Amino acid sequence: MTTEVAAKRIKMDTVKIGTHNGHFHADEALAVYMLRMLPQYASSALVRTRDPALLDTCHTVVDVGGVYDDSKLRYDHHQREFTTTFPNHQTKLSSAGLVYMHYGKAIIAQHTRLPIEHPDVDLLFQKLYDDFVEAIDANDNGINKYDANKLEEAGIQEKFKSGGITLPALVGDLNHDDPLNPGISRNTTEEPQAEEDYRFGQASTLMGNAFLRKLHGAATAWLPARSIVKTAFEERSKQHESTQLLVLPRAGVPWKEHLYNIEQEAGLPTEKQILFVIYPEKEEPGSKWRIQAVSKDMASFVNRKSLPEPWRGVRDAELDAVLGPDVEDGAVFVHASGFIGGHKTEAGVRAMAAKAIAG
Structure with missing residues (x-):
């Protein structure tokens, strides 16, 4: 989808992105950030709820609602029958992967100032999914990088725990209030949703900044290197x-x-x-x-x-x-x-x- 096509779907003065409230994860945190990278979503309001009536008021809904339908701007992946994967991949998509699949090229084109049809945009589109987004999809869908049974058969054991320093783990930590980094209100009994939404905003920024760093590095270092290597190869x-x-x-x-x-x-x-x-x-x-x-x-x-x-x-x-x-x-x-x-x-x-x- 191009930025122009997406813009026609949405009225600038009524843009609302919907996602679920409660415990949040890396995938919807990234999905919301990626949408807000596009001009038509830059000033969007965020509605975090599981109430179907409130979700119906949102133009775009991610990770909740039980519907995946790009024509309706609904991007949930929790349905029993959902099996969608990124082209030429086997990992089932999360809300991050769904948003990236439909909007990733527009995001990359805007960041690089290249036409969306430019072959370099497609190269970066594939690169960012392979290097970043697919791992978020796998984590949210409970897909291990290695077959646990084969590791056990081979007698391979972990030397130390590394799960606590992954981006999804750091997002998970933000689900718990930090007294050293207070949110909107310390009185969470009166404003629990506002406090939770504040911490979701921190999680979204964390995921988005990591994605942006990957995109910037791929566009300014990895991509130019390809033409150098290709010339040397020829x-x-x-x-x-x-x-x-x-x-x-x-x-x-x-x-x-x-x-x-x-x-x-x-x-x-x-x-x-x-x-x-x-x-x-x-x-x-x-x-x-x-x-x-x-x-x-x-x-x-x-x-x-x-x-x-x-x-x-x-x-x-x-x-x-x-x-x-x-x-x-x-x-x-x-x-x-x-x-x-x-x-x-x-x-x-x-x-x-x-x-x-x-x-």
């Missing part, structure tokens, strides 16, 4: 005859995820995959250069091909001697695991890459 035949060396022209480019995606899109056979990536250590002229082995996948510590074993854990002049006359002096180090190394010059690191690929 020029790989110019860098080494094997076509298995990627040369990045600048430091600090988040290249891994892009490389795997671009290789997959290109249908690159396994025997032609990129083995090593080289890049300057810093932006300044005369910077040292790094060589890094490409791991088998994003989560793996196993490389497609590691730097040669005789180089590992060796530094400076000793490494120069091991590398031999084919590589100019100026080697800095190779990590003991063989996943990364360095040289003082671009020419030196290119020679290291050539020997590593050939070896």
Whole structure:
């Protein structure tokens, strides 16, 4: 849905968003915030109730009401028959996922000032769901990241508890009044709903700020990096005859995820995959250069091909001697695991890459 289409549905002077009162969760807190990122909802009132008559007065209702119908602006997911998922995913949506699915592109287009039909908007739309919203959907629907039975069968046990520091857990904490951070009124017996609504507002801001940070980072760092990696990938035949060396022209480019995606899109056979990536250590002229082995996948510590074993854990002049006359002096180090190394010059690191690929 575009911002313009959504705006036609709603009269600016009567916009009300409805959600349930009582115990609140991360999904509706995020859903409300995302809606309010759009111009037509920016000044919306929030009605927190389970009363059907009051919900009927709201133009948009999330996480309550027993209805999912985009044409009626109703986004509940608690119905027995509800099975909707984000395209090409298996996780059942929460109210956050429903709102994101219908309004996410409009939110991204507004934030980036790109046309909603721009391919970069679609890339970010997929990225933000994968990296952020899907975890909120899974948490609210009680879906574990791992199969508990398989973990038990494998004898894998948690070393410590981490659940208390997740965003849903922090939202959960806001359901309980904090005497060190009072809300609207300390007299909660007289104004319990106002106090609860105040804390829901804090939860919504918490979730929304986290979402915005993810969106901003993806738009300003992750997305520009894709074009850099894609250009380097297309020029790989110019860098080494094997076509298995990627040369990045600048430091600090988040290249891994892009490389795997671009290789997959290109249908690159396994025997032609990129083995090593080289890049300057810093932006300044005369910077040292790094060589890094490409791991088998994003989560793996196993490389497609590691730097040669005789180089590992060796530094400076000793490494120069091991590398031999084919590589100019100026080697800095190779990590003991063989996943990364360095040289003082671009020419030196290119020679290291050539020997590593050939070896």
